[in-house]
Amino acid sequence: MRKESSTNALNAQELYETCGMAIALRILGGRWKPGIIWNLAQGRVRYGQLKALIPNISERMLVQQLKELEKYGFVERFVFPEVPPRVEYALTEEGKTLIPIVQALAVWGDSQRDKIKLPV
Amino acid sequence: MRKESSTNALNAQELYETCGMAIALRILGGRWKPGIIWNLAQGRVRYGQLKALIPNISERMLVQQLKELEKYGFVERFVFPEVPPRVEYALTEEGKTLIPIVQALAVWGDSQRDKIKLPV
DNA sequence: TGCAATTCTTACTGTTTGGTAAGTAATTAA
DNA sequence: TTAATTACTTACCAAACAGTAAGAATTGCA
Numbered sequence: 001m002r003k004e005s006s007t008n009a010l011n012a013q014e015l016y017e018t019c020g021m022a023i024a025l026r027i028l029g030g031r032w033k034p035g036i037i038w039n040l041a042q043g044r045v046r047y048g049q050l051k052a053l054i055p056n057i058s059e060r061m062l063v064q065q066l067k068e069l070e071k072y073g074f075v076e077r078f079v080f081p082e083v084p085p086r087v088e089y090a091l092t093e094e095g096k097t098l099i100p101i102v103q104a105l106a107v108w109g110d111s112q113r114d115k116i117k118l119p120v
Numbered sequence: 121m122r123k124e125s126s127t128n129a130l131n132a133q134e135l136y137e138t139c140g141m142a143i144a145l146r147i148l149g150g151r152w153k154p155g156i157i158w159n160l161a162q163g164r165v166r167y168g169q170l171k172a173l174i175p176n177i178s179e180r181m182l183v184q185q186l187k188e189l190e191k192y193g194f195v196e197r198f199v200f201p202e203v204p205p206r207v208e209y210a211l212t213e214e215g216k217t218l219i220p221i222v223q224a225l226a227v228w229g230d231s232q233r234d235k236i237k238l239p240v
Numbered sequence: 241t242g243c244a245a246t247t248c249t250t251a252c253t254g255t256t257t258g259g260t261a262a263g264t265a266a267t268t269a270a
Numbered sequence: 271t272t273a274a275t276t277a278c279t280t281a282c283c284a285a286a287c288a289g290t291a292a293g294a295a296t297t298g299c300a
Contacts, residue, residue: 006254020229020232021229024226025225038139060260063277073235079277083268084266084267097231104224106144108221112143112147128257150288151287168247180250183248199247207248
C-alpha cells in the first residue's frame, strides 16, 4: 500500500516549519539558482541573455528555476508583446534582500576553494 | 555507449571552479547539514545527542553527513575508548567560520516563513 | 547465557533533481 | 514559401539524494 506522502516530503515540510535555514536553502538551493540570482542582481536581463550568462544551463532548468523564483515573489517577469518575443526578468524588492546573503555565501565559498577538495 | 562522466557531475564541477556560492551550497546544502551545524555551534555534542536534537534524522543520514563535514575539515570527531562507545563531535576552527553564514541564512529564512508558502 | 547500551555499517528501495532532444507559437524578412 | 528569431513546453531517461530496516562490535551486568 502506497503512503499518501513520502517521508521524504514530510521531513522537508517539517524542517521548513521549524528551521529558517531550511527555508533559505530551499530558495537558494539547487544548482542554478545562485547564478540566476547573481546575474539578476545587476538589473533586468532578458531570458536569452541569462541563458548566455550562465554557462551550461539548459532551457528546461532556466525556465523552471525562474518560474519557481517568480512564484515565491523573488523575481518579476516583464513580457513585451513583440515578435520574436522579448521577456525580461528582474529581482523584486523582496528578491533584492537575497543579495547580501548571496554575497556572503559567495565570499565564504571563495575562501574555501583552495582549502577543500570537492567532491569525489 | 556510456559517457565517462555524467554531464550532471561535470556541470557541478565547473560551477565549483567558477562560483563560490556553489561551493558554499555544496557544504551547507542537503537536508540535514544545517541542523547538524546549528547544533554543533554550541559546543561538543555526542552522536546520540545529535540524533535526539535533530528530529526525524536517520542514523544513516547523520553518519553520512557528519563524515562529509569531517572530511572537509569542518567537524572534528573525538572517540573515547569506552564501552558502550562514546563519540563526540564539534566544529573545527574552520567550521566555526560557518556560524555567521548559518545565522544569516536562518534569520533570512525565518523572515520569509510567513510570506511564502513552500513547496507544492 | 543473554540482554542492554551506543555508534555505526550495509543492502535495498523510493523520491527528487537534472540533462537531452525535439517541438510549438507568432511574426518578419528573404 | 521558407527560414529565422525568441521564449518557452513536453516527454523521456539518468544520476543524486533520502528513507528503511536489519545487523555488527564491545563490554558490563542480571
